[in-house]
Amino acid sequence: MSNILVAYFSASGTTARVAETLAQAAGADLYRIRPQVPYTEADLNWMDRSSRSSLEMKDRKSRPALADHDAHIEAYDTILLGFPIWWYVAPTIINTFLESYDFSGKKIVLFATSGGSGLGRTAAGLRPSVSASTVLVEGKLLNGRPTAAGLRSWLDTVL
Secondary structure, X not given: OOOEEEEEOOOOOHHHHHHHHHHHHHOOEXXXXXXXXXXXXOOOOOOOOOOHHHHHHHOOOOOOOEOOOOOOHHHOOEEEEEEEOEOOEOOHHHHHHHHOOOOOOOEEEEEEEOOOOOOXXXXXXXXXXXXXXXXXXXXXXXXXXOOHHHHHHHHHHHO
8 A cells, every 4th residue: 555645536537537647656546536426417517507516616615425435544644636626616525525534644735627727726725624734735737638757747846
């Protein structure tokens, strides 16, 4: 077991592909954050103000339930945490994940995929979900199809 975990949430598969490549580049274990109720295509329709994802993102206190609690965070020193950007921030299921485990003394490095926006205030929005002793690194957008070799140089700067 590595002391690095790549934990990710992916609704469409884009973030999953990046997470798999990142885990390979880091020699890390991989954990998929899954909602208890999977998102459907209709749930993810950001143009529909009444879609599930739209309603969750309007309510910053929303905490979609997780399908499991099997990440074994205690075994890792560093967590590379990935997600798609929704409405300029992390989906609220990321807050659920962070609030479900003890990340005290751990280093969390964020990475994201996005169809058009940057990380914005993502780190600030996630900070209240972890303890004060958790090191939260803003990280970067990893759009496109990054290669393991290309990701290693970024990892050298954040690990």
